[in-house]
Amino acid sequence: MSDWVRYSLLGLAAVVALAVVLGHLKRHRVSLPIPSIPLPAGIARSVFGWLLLSITVAAGTVGGLLWVLGWPKFPSSTSFSTTEILDLLKIGLAVVAGFGGVVLLAINFRKQRVAEAEHDLAIERSEREVTQGYNERFGAAAEQLAHASPAVRMAGVYAMAGLADDWTVKRQVCVDVLCGYFRMMAEGDSEELVRDAILRIIRDRTTSRDFAPPDWPATDFDFTGVDFENLDLSGLRFGGTVTFDRATFTGELTSFSRTDFRGKLSCHGTAFAAKQTTFSRVSASRMEFVGAEFTSPKIDFSGMTLSGVGIYFYRSRFLDPEVDFSVLDIEVGGLVFDQCEFERSDLDLSLLNTAVPQKFGRLVIDGCRFTGGLLDLSDVGDPPRLGRLVNTRFAETEIRGSAPWLDVRDVELIGTELPWATSTPPDTPRPEA
Incomplete structure (x- = not known):
């Protein structure tokens, strides 16, 4: 057994020596008079690397085995029988076949990488062709417009x-x-x-x-400066920003009834002059009316649901309309009137609702001017968590309802009375400033 192991180790050492010699000849550009198979440089390096790795692993395995066996003595060559010599020959052929398998594995590995790279290039080429087709369609459509x-x-x-x-x-x-x-x-x-x-x-x-x-779930629409007559965008769902800055709405009816604004509605400097403007039963996350002017006789915001930032009116003017915010459901956010003017306008905030305990709503009237008209705060079942009426002037304005929950400060009353000012129940806590 010792001599068999010795001869196996000698055969392996011969293979290692052959690999070293071939590598030395390759480095010094020495060619041998033997037929060769032309291989690409990358595949040749890969094959040589795999061969070197396999030889190193084999040498380490045999060395570890000899170390475990205590480095036994090898038998003399005359002690091998014919059967044992044939067995040794089979082992040698198996080793050579293993090295051939290593070469085949390296070549197949390289082919796989090349095929994957070609697949990636084909995908990129296809995407470029699709994009080019889209660009051509875009150019043709723009020319038609x-x-x-x-x-x-x-x-x-x-x-x-x-x-x-x-x-x-x-x-x-x-x-x-x-x-x-x-x-x-x-x-x-x-x-x-x-x-x-x-x-x-x-x-x-x-x-x-x-x-x-x-089909277009989160798309922005910009209608800045457009004049609309009898615009009907009711029952739609806008996921992006819808802009009507400096737009004008005229005609018999401007309708956004039952529309869902999941993004932002922007109305800066917008004029609402149709005979009737309706936002009834709208679901809104953020609506901005900055410097807007409302001259429609009837403006309907009733039955709305606020679930985000809410509705913000800043420096907006209401001239002679009936503004209906009744049955307003504030989940999150609120209704804010900041430095707005109401002339002969009826502002209906009755049936304001934030009844669910988890809801956090607010109503703010700050820096506004009311001349004539009506402010209706009646039948508020569960008032907003925050309610403020501050720095506001009322002249000959009728105020209805009882709102002891409302924080009232710096309010000027000319020919106007606050109906809850003298009828607040003694046990009703006043909101903190």
């Missing part, structure tokens, strides 16, 4: 909308183009048809069907 013919412009509107449906990565860009074109269109019958087509496309893409989300 700039065409002199109304029919071609109408086709461009639908082409841009179809591209927005397909190209989700650049959907906002396509919608911005449609909104920008909407803002730039001049007056005229043909232009009115194109505007109606754009509004119809927006309605279709922001309407929930069978409890499924809209």
Whole structure:
């Protein structure tokens, strides 16, 4: 047994020596007169590395085995029988076959890496081709929008909308183009048809069907400076920012009834002059009316649900309207009137509701001016957690309801009385400043 192990170790040492010699010849660019298989430089390095690793592992394994056996003596060559010599030959052939398997493994590994790299390149090439196709469609639709013919412009509107449906990565860009074109269109019958087509496309893409989300769920819409007549955006769902800054609403009815504003509604410098403006049963997260003017005879905010920042009126004017905020449900956020003017306006805040204990609502009237009209705070079941009426002037204004929960400070009353000022129950705690 000792001589068999010795000869195995000698064979392995010969293989190691051969590998070292071949490596030395390769480093010194010495060629041997033997046929060779041409391999790429990367594969050759990989094969040589795997061979060197396998030889090192084999040498370590044999050395560890000899160490465990106490470095036994090898038998003399004359002590081997023919059967044992054939066995040794089989072992040698098995070792050579193992090295061939290592070479094959290295080549297959390299092929796999090359195939994966080619697959990645094919995916990138396909994505570039798809993007190029989208860009070509975008250019063609933009050219149609700039065409002199109304029919071609109408086709461009639908082409841009179809591209927005397909190209989700650049959907906002396509919608911005449609909104920008909407803002730039001049007056005229043909232009009115194109505007109606754009509004119809927006309605279709922001309407929930069978409890499924809209096709454009989180898209911004910019209608800055646009004049609308009889605008109807009721029952829609907007997930992004909807901007109506410096826009004008006229006609018989402006309707946002049952619309869900999950993003922000921005109305800075907006004029609401339709005969009736309705935001009834709207679900809103954030609505801003800054410098807005309300001259509609009827403005309906009744039945709204506030679940975010709420509604903020700043330096807005209400001229002769009936402003209905009745049955307002404040979950989170609140209703804030900051430095607003009410002239001959009826502000109805009755049936204000924050009844659920977890809700945190607020009502703030700060720095406002009431001239004539009515402020109705009657039938408030469970008042907001924060209610303030501060730095406000009432002139010949009727105030209804009992609101001892309201923090009243620096209020000027001219021909006006606070009905709860003298009727506050003695055990009712006043809110802290």
